[in-house]
Amino acid sequence: MAVFGLVSSVAGFIKVRYLVDKAIIDNVVFRCHYRLTSAVLFLCCVLVTANNLIGDPISCINDGAIPGHVINTYCWITYTFTLPGQHGRQVGTAVAHSGLGNEYNQERTFHSYYQWVPFMLFLQGMLFYTPHWIWKNWEDGKMRMISDGLRGNMTLSMEERRGRQSRLVRYLFDSKKTHNAYSFGYFFCEALNFINVVGNIFFVDKFLGGAFLTYGSDVLKFSDMDQENRSDPMIEIFPRVTKCTFHKYGPSGSIMKHDALCVLALNILNEKIYIFLWFWFIILTVLSGLAILYSAAILMMPTTREVVLKSRFRTAQSGQIENFIRRIQIGDFLMIHLLGQNINVTSFCEVVQTLISQLNEERPVDTPSAPSTLEMAPIYPEIGKYDKEKAALHQEYEA
Incomplete structure (x- = not known):
């Protein structure tokens, strides 16, 4: 029940965020980083710290000379080891467990990562959330404010809807060519997402002793091998049974060596978590790379912007979108x-059509004054909730 409560807290956190932050300020791939990946990593962190799922994370047996709680604590806070040359041998006849045997003059693989796994997963969750946090503070609620009242609101009368659209068009017209810093922040954070996921792959590889880069492919190869001649890569990286050596002074003052076999129950979860993360990081890297290429095409090719806008504004006349794209900048x-992702298609088409008309006339239709997001407060009641200090900052930003 304790685990269920912790998992519910993570799910509730995601749900509340989704309900509060209604405005869409990014794309699907961007959201996969901070919503999906961060949630998965935090959930895994909760699971590996839930001892009631697997019992004690480590349990060691020895010759009885060392108390059980002492050897358990010692082997947990230091390290255990396996013998890579003993993997793949017949368990029960050649070796007692995979990776164990007589260690004299044999290479050892030391395992000291297991006590750091929860901290590592939590840190990764924070890393995947950081680009969104930067972009959210950079964006500062602008899209939420300018789309308020039109976003998901289907109860407005025709007169109210047109009034809100008119104020929105006026804002877009009079603030044109001032949003390049806004777009720079978005593309910068999108690049951070790609750098972050690639960096996390190498980060985890270093954490697991250089075994993560090929972990998933090794597992796939293992499933195609003959039963007799294969060594499970998951057991090699996340062994279930390891050895630990404890030294103490004997009655005569000489150093005595005590060997122990340690069962790492936590690794039964770790191996599943990291095989999932391997595949997910690969998928996310590909998606993020494609998103970067798409953004690069948006930045460098006006024809791409035309295609994107035409996909939503299908009632545009021939040549109208091409002329419009060439008269606005990338930030606009x-x-x-x-905005097209936050309001319905009908309102979006009307807003763009009116904006095109005003650009053709090169003057506002309703009033020559340039509205800021603060001036839109009478139409968008939610803006009135912002305190005076934040309102002043928005007004200064727009100026």
């Missing part, structure tokens, strides 16, 4: 593109 396009 990103604002309009994100």
Whole structure:
């Protein structure tokens, strides 16, 4: 029940965030980093710290000369080891357990990562959330404010809807060519996502002693090998039984050596967690790379921006979108593109059509004054909730 409570807390955290932050300020791949991946890593962190699932994380047996709690604590806070030359041998006849045997003059593989796994998973969860945190603070709720009242609101009368659209168009018109810093922040954080997932792959590889890069492919190869001639890579990296050596002084003052066999029950979870993370990081790296290429095409090729805008604004006349794209900058396009993800297609088409008309006339239709996001507060009641200090900052930013 304790585990269920912790997992529910993680799920509740994600749910609350989703309900509060209604405005869409990124794309699906971006959300896979901070919502899905961070949630999975935090959930795994909870699971590996839940001792009631697996019992004690380590349990060692020895010749009885060392108390059980002493040898358990010692082997947990120091390290245990296996013999790589003993993997793949027949268990029960050649060796007692895979990776164990007579260690004289044999290479040893030391395992000291297991006590750090929860901290590592938590740190990774924070790393995957960081680009979103940077972008959210950079974006500062602008999309939420300018789309408020039109985002998901289907109860407005025609007059109210057109009034909100008119104010929104006026804001977009008078603030054109001032959003390049906004777009830079978005593309910068999107690049951080790609760097982060690639960096995490090498980070985990270093953490596991250089075994993570080929971990998933080795597991796939293992499943195709003959039963007689194969060594499970999951047991090699996450052994279930290891050896530990404890030294103490004997009655005469000489150093005595005591060997112990340690059962690492925690590794039954670790091996499943990291095989999942291996495949997921590969998938996320590919998706993030494609997102970077897509953003690069948006930045460098106006024709790509035209195709993206035409996919939502299908009622545009021939040549209208091409002319519109060439009269706005990349920051303006990103604002309009994100706006299209937050309001319905009808409202979006009307907003873009009115904006195109005003650009053609090169003057606002309703009023010559340039509205800031603060001035939109009478139409968007939620903006009034912001305190005076934040409102002043927004007004200064828009100026």
